[in-house]
Amino acid sequence: MEDLSIRVANLDDVQAIRSIGLVTWPATYLSFTSPDFVMENLNTWWSHGSVSASIxxxxxxxxxxxxxxxxxxxxxxxxxxxxxxxIYVVPEAHGRGIGTALMDVAFTAIGPAYDVRIEFVKGNSAAQIFYERRGFEFDFEEDMAEGFTTVWLRRPAGPIISAT
Structure with a gap:
């Protein structure tokens, strides 16, 4: 990975993080959801206020x-x-190990003593494969108000092993 750096975000990074979401969400979700679903979530979860709160x-x-x-x-x-x-990586950077590096940083920050949960919208097979390769296993599903299904996975506590 050429010149990859990962750090904890601060409020100066809000626009950069929003730009990642605005590029990745349509590319990720339009093939198996709806334009309304994508726009609603962009406006909700990738708004300035929501990204600031996540930081x-x-x-x-x-x-x-x-x-x-x-x-x-x-x-x-x-x-x-x-x-x-x-966890999102801009489409043109897929396959460079950036998602794995982000996941490894998160696992290190969380520590090996805890199970870790993650969720994705059913139909996002790329996310499912990525998560399962990193030790996540099916936990449960729940229906969303928008008519889609959220799949929850759990990674059991234990040593951190990179999936590179």
Whole structure:
């Protein structure tokens, strides 16, 4: 990985993180959801306020390659357990190990003593494969109000082994 750096995001990174979301969400979700679903989530989860809150209330990392913001990951707590809320890498940087590097940084920050949860929208097979290669296993599914299904996975506590 040429010139990859990952650090904890700060409020000066809000626009860079938003730009990652604005590029990745349509590319990721339009093939198996709807334009309305994508726009609603962009307006909700990738708004200035939401990204700012993820930086101040949770732990958000930002990845840079050759000076460009290319990926982000946010984790926090849900029902008392660590959960990775977001992990996105801009499409043109896929396959460079950036997602794996972000995941490894998160696992290190969380530590080996905790199960880690993650969720994705059913139909996102690329995310499912990526997560399962990193030790996540099916936990449960829940229906979303928008008519889609959220799949929850859990990675059991234990040593951190990179999937590179």
């Amino acid at each position: 101040t209330d949770d732990t958000t990392f930002i990845a840079f390659q050759d000076g460009q913001a290319v990926g982000t990951l946010t984790f926090g707590l849900f029902e008392g357990e660590p959960v990775i809320w977001k």
